[in-house]
Amino acid sequence: MRLPAIDVVVPTTRFDDAASPAAASHPLRVRSRGRTDRGLVRSTNEDQFLIGDLAHALQARQSSLSEPEVRYSAPQGYLFVVADGVGGHAGGERASALAVDTVESFVLETLNWCACLKGEDGNQVLADFQRALVRADAKLIQEARQRPELQGMATTLTLAYALDRELFIAHVGDSRCYLLRNNMLYQLTNDHTLVDEMVRHGALKPEEAAHHRLRHVVTNVVGGKDQGVRVEMHKLPLEAKDRILLCSDGLTEMVSDAEILKLLGSTEEAGDSCDRLIERALEAGGKDNVTVIVAEFEE
Numbered sequence: 001m002r003l004p005a006i007d008v009v010v011p012t013t014r015f016d017d018a019a020s021p022a023a024a025s026h027p028l029r030v031r032s033r034g035r036t037d038r039g040l041v042r043s044t045n046e047d048q049f050l051i052g053d054l055a056h057a058l059q060a061r062q063s064s065l066s067e068p069e070v071r072y073s074a075p076q077g078y079l080f081v082v083a084d085g086v087g088g089h090a091g092g093e094r095a096s097a098l099a100v101d102t103v104e105s106f107v108l109e110t111l112n113w114c115a116c117l118k119g120e121d122g123n124q125v126l127a128d129f130q131r132a133l134v135r136a137d138a139k140l141i142q143e144a145r146q147r148p149e150l151q152g153m154a155t156t157l158t159l160a161y162a163l164d165r166e167l168f169i170a171h172v173g174d175s176r177c178y179l180l181r182n183n184m185l186y187q188l189t190n191d192h193t194l195v196d197e198m199v200r201h202g203a204l205k206p207e208e209a210a211h212h213r214l215r216h217v218v219t220n221v222v223g224g225k226d227q228g229v230r231v232e233m234h235k236l237p238l239e240a241k242d243r244i245l246l247c248s249d250g251l252t253e254m255v256s257d258a259e260i261l262k263l264l265g266s267t268e269e270a271g272d273s274c275d276r277l278i279e280r281a282l283e284a285g286g287k288d289n290v291t292v293i294v295a296e297f298e299e
Helices: 090-109 120-146 194-200 257-265 270-283
Strands: 029-037 047-054 057-059 070-072 077-086 154-163 166-172 176-181 184-187 232-237 243-247 290-298
Touching (some): 029 077, 047 090, 077 090, 077 290, 090 154, 120 166, 154 176, 154 290, 184 257, 243 257
Antiparallel strands (some): 077 154, 166 232, 176 184, 176 243
């Protein structure tokens, strides 16, 4: 459904497995920036983020040549992660940090990220990221059992992984991933909240959701009281000039989709968009921690 007059499309529009009319054989270049801020109300920051370039590496153990000890290829893949901790102070901060660290370790040790992905292989990447989030869920549950002060700690986690001209998304919770394409803003992930479920089942009107008293009740997290996580996953083609935005709800609670569209598309540099979005959230009250990653794809 498209909201009137502001060119914003909400999650009923999907790009999964769509063919890109601008598909080409060579990969896109990526420019990105991430930033997190405690906000103006909270005493701690329970958000975490990660931007990573994945490249081949060669470590020279011994050589007659004078060369660097470690040599790297050009980046082959790009990883973006935002996590928003739940559980208050140490619990939330630990939960988000542990989840991001688990995903990072999984990518390094397990994911066949440098493979040339065609057809079914792309679906295997999604299955691998699902395993990564299931592993993170188990780690949070295990640590909380060993440390009673962390009981119930949990986190949202939204992950985007770009390889060649494909974007893979794995998502849990109410942080979000957006796509800006041709001056249109698409929300690619659903909010895993009680209010969003009420809207999908027709028990609540969409216009009532934004200010509902239960809008912060998250129904699906990494960690929490019981083990078990549902991972929302998507795959879509990327085009030159696309921008993606990953953010915690500290942004979307303070800044409307219409404003996000304007700020994300009105700057030449991805880094400038990132800073402007954070600053706008603070100007609007900064009631929560706010984290933003902006990545721009170019020929």
